[in-house]
Amino acid sequence: MRGGDRNSTDAGDEAALTRRSLLAAAAGAGVASTAGCSGVRTPADVAEAASIGGNVAYFRGPDQVRPDSEVFLDARRREQFRTEHVYGARHVPVDDLTARTETDAGLVPDADALADRLGALGLTRDTDVVVYGSSVGSRVSRVVFVLEYLGHEGDVSVLNGGYEAWNGRVGVGSRSPRGATYEASPQEEFVVTRDWIAERVGSFNADGPGLVDVRPPEAYLGARKSPELVASNDRHGHIPGAIDVHWTGNVDGRMLAEPGTLAGLYFNNAGLSQSGRTVVYGQGNVNPTHTWLVLRALGAEDVCLYDGGFAEWANVPEDRRGRYPVETKTTTVVETSGSVGGGGGGGFSCTG
Structure with a gap:
């Protein structure tokens, strides 16, 4: 033990x-x-x-x-x-x-x-x-x-x-475990940076990598006066070329949605490649990890996370926004039907 x-x-x-x-x-x-x-x-x-x-x-x-x-x-x-x-x-x-x-x-x-x-x-x-x-x-x-x-x-x-x-x-209760030394060996291929994305704007979901925005459609579209818009963002919309697949579609109540349905959602409806690179991002760096995980679970070979998220992209200094554009007009929203939760009490969190 x-x-x-x-x-x-x-x-x-x-x-x-x-x-x-x-x-x-x-x-x-x-x-x-x-x-x-x-x-x-x-x-x-x-x-x-x-x-x-x-x-x-x-x-x-x-x-x-x-x-x-x-x-x-x-x-x-x-x-x-x-x-x-x-x-x-x-x-x-x-x-x-x-x-x-x-x-x-x-x-x-x-x-x-x-x-x-x-x-x-x-x-x-x-x-x-x-x-x-x-x-x-x-x-x-x-x-x-x-x-x-x-x-x-x-x-x-x-x-x-x-x-x-x-x-x-x-x-019940809690006790601090005995500490250990965790020797990290970072897998750099699991993440991309803001500049990596900037260099590929115009190629996503075409000849280049797939790019998936996991936020609610209203945030992705930059819908005016929507409660889904984050007030701290200087700009609203999405990274050019991204498609929107709201991450909660991965979950059915407290369980993973039916895997065959998820495979159809991502590899058919969203048109992602199982062998090509796919980048996922959200507002921050928690929610998009769910789509990262689900794609890997379904056999996608090269999935990575933009850890800076839309919060970083949307809030670059004004004089640098030309390199990091935001769009609202070119849009692809893939409809999802999942929901996170399970009813009842217990202090359930929307992120599980």
Whole structure:
């Protein structure tokens, strides 16, 4: 067992509870039992429904992970983690994994800062990891992106269905894990810069790379007075040549949308190539990692992230805007039908 893998609980016996045992205890105590009722789904049913079949990378259901040999990273808010989490999980504050550094070509991930955060979680490059959130939203995908960008060598998986699909052991409370040294080996091919994009304006989604804007269509179109417009942006619209595929179309409730449907969305409707380079960007550097992850999971061979995002592109000094243009008229919006969430309480975040 890796150092720090067992986490402290407020009551030791609570850590060994499972969702199945909680359900049984409730029935035994006289709470209205659902056994045999038509249409009722048990925790085992939910876990089974989250299983992923076929040739899809990263995403796995609760019955497809190895809780005794993999480290679970909880990307939810800290109060959710403290209330209850996968037994032995370590809390990873996603805001700690967005650090960037300025270069002459534009913003790029701060590899040293990111490696320090992973080391503080007790991770090394060979640790097998399962990341989960309230759903399979972008809080989760940002963690996966950082691991892959830093050259992680262990297995990296996402718990399909999020914590609500988990039916194994749970724990409560929190304790800081024993720290480790994370030796980063940044994979520079996973990111592009503002200047890299500027040099290719006019070629995207034609003879050059694919460029996908993951923001809501209203932001992509620069729709006047839309609540989707970010007030801190000096300009509104999108990078010339980009197509819009709102990232929430990747998710159906708390689970990954049907993989065949996603493949049709990106490789047919959006016209992206599985073998050619595709760049994804959003307002910042969290949401676009979800499309980055989904494209890789579907077998796309060369997907990278513009980590500076539209916030960097839209807010260059006025005298440099000719090199970094924004457009609203040439538009391609690919309709999506997914939604992030699952109903109910629990403080669910739109990013999962």
